[in-house]
Amino acid sequence: MSSSPPERRSLYKAFAASLSGTSLEWYDFAVYSSAAALVFGDLFFPGSEPLTGTLQAFATYAVGYVARPLGGIFFGRLGDVIGRKRVLVATLLLIGVATFCIGLLPTHAQAGAFAPAMLVVLRFAQGVGVGGEWGGAVLLSSEFSQEGQRGFWASAAQVGPPLGTLLANGVLAVLAGLTSEQAFLSWGWRIAFLLSAVLVAFGLLIRSKLEETPVFLELEAKGDQPTAPVSEVLRTETRPLIAAILARVGPDVLYALFAVFVLTYATKELGMSRGQAVTCVLVGSALQVGMIPWSGWLSDRYGRRRIYAIGAVGGAIWSVIFFATASSLATLLPGVVIGLVFHSLMYGPQAAFVSEQFTARLRYTGSSLAYTFAGVIGGALAPLAFTYFLAKTGTGYVIAAYIVVACAVTLVGLGLGRAVRDEPSSAVTSPV
Known part of the structure; x- marks a missing residue:
């Protein structure tokens, strides 16, 4: 069924708002993730061996994931009660302010224990915002x-x-x-965080002009x-919640x-340079910009679970191959790119x-809860576990085994979930 021009314009605006808003919020989240891997261990957790400093930096990274369920509960509830649009403006503002303030933080050398404590607080605020963002951004476009197009349009988020990450x-x-x-x-890393103010202002401008989704208007x-x-x-949708959580772990x-x-x-x-390592992630992320909507389109055509499962099985197998072959830029680059293709x-x-x-x-509530609780199980623990396993065993194969298990958990979630492909996005009745 084709859309009328006004409906199509609303869809394009929603897609742009979902894409731009989540991109800006994930810029804030990703700039922290990269800084945690590259500089935060030295700046906020000095005086310890490199392994401990990295673990502590990734621990603050994990705080952002642990905070997400609170954002999912608080903002998810509001999204189902007062509407998608208002909540998405609030989450964008929360993350932007927290990220900007990180760029102003003193280091451990300047403020002692106050510096890492405030870093954790601001990272927590980022996590709360992201926890409330995802569910609304998905619903905004979907x-x-x-009918039959939700996989592609929902992929905007x-x-x-x-x-x-690319930005x-x-x-x-x-x-x-x-x-x-x-x-x-000393100061270069701060610029990346302070730029958040400009980016978030742009995102707020777009979202302030949005219309509420037709689904919520019908409910209202x-x-x-x-x-x-x-x-x-x-109480009433336990199995769908479990299925969605497990599907997200891998x-x-x-x-x-x-x-x-x-x-x-x-x-x-x-022994590679920071620039070389970042380049590999940049190339893989650039490819994902096209791969993700294409994968969403494939799921409209061939079914969500089938495409999803191909990625899970491929990702599990590739993680083993990656640690067997990665040794230089020539092997690391294709290793990261292919890994992110399976992720897509x-x-x-x-x-x-x-x-x-x-x-x-x-x-909104169900999607937010699934997204945030899965993030704690999957994304929050993974970098800490990877760092610990590599230090204790000296081999990446233990990490690969960890990923194989995570992808197996995802396959279980797909098996428990509903196979829906062509249900109208405006359906408000209980799923069959």
């Missing part, structure tokens, strides 16, 4: 879409992370290239908004390896798959 690592790479190592550690007209959506999801862990931990692995284990095959259909597990009146 609830304007037509999924393109945000690689675009944000964040690109800014850090330029700063590292234009400054000496001493200058970069009927007075069918839930009064206690969190408890209702936990992609999070795979991303943690090929977009976050690989920076530490390349510099500390393979899971990540592209993910938005539609997760949101389709829940009824429309509980969709």
Whole structure:
């Protein structure tokens, strides 16, 4: 069924708002992730051996994931009660302010224990914002879409992370290239965080002009908004929630390896420069910008679970091959790129798959809970576990085994989940 011109314009605006907003928010989140791998160990956790400093830096990285369920609960509930648009403006503002303030923080040498403590607090605020962002961004574009197209249009929110990662690592790479190592550690890294103010202002301008989604407007007209959506999801949609959580574990862990931990692995284990390591992530992220919507389109054509499962199986196998072959830039670059291709095959259909597990009146809450709780299980623990296993065993094969298990968990989630491909996005009845 084709859309009328006004509906199509609304869909394009929603797609742009979802894409730009999540890209800007993930810039904020990704610039922290990269800085945690490259400089935060030295600046905020000095006086310890390199392994301990890296672990402590990744621990603050994990705080952002641990905080996400609070954002998912708080903002997810609001999204089902007062609407998608208002919540998305609030989450963007929260993350932007927190990121800007990180750029102003004193280091441990300047403020002692106060510096890492404030870093954790601001990272926590970032996590709360991201926890409330994803569910709304997915619904923003998918609830304007037509039958049989939700996988593609919902992928707008999924393109945000690689675009944000691309922008964040690109800014850090330029700063590292234009400054000496001493200058970069002293003030260069701060510029990447302070730029957040400009980017978030742009995102707020776009989102302030948005219309509310037709699905929420229909619910509002009927007075069918839930009064206690969190408890209702936990009570009435337990299996969909479990399925969505498990399905998300594999992609999070795979991303943690090929977009976050690989920076530490390349510099500390393979002896590569920071610039070389960041380049590998940049190339892989650039490819994902096209791969993710393509994967979403494939899921519309061939089914979410099939495309998702291909990515999970491929990612598990490739992680073993990666640690067997990665030894230099010539082997690391294709290793990261292919790893992120398999991640894209899971990540592209993910938005539609997760949101389709829940009824429309509980969709923001259910999607947010699934996204945030899976992040704690998958993305938060993975860099810490990778760092610890590599230090204790001296081999990447233990990390590869960890990823194989995570991808197996994802396959279980796909098996438990609903196989929906052509349900109208505006459906407000209970799923069959």
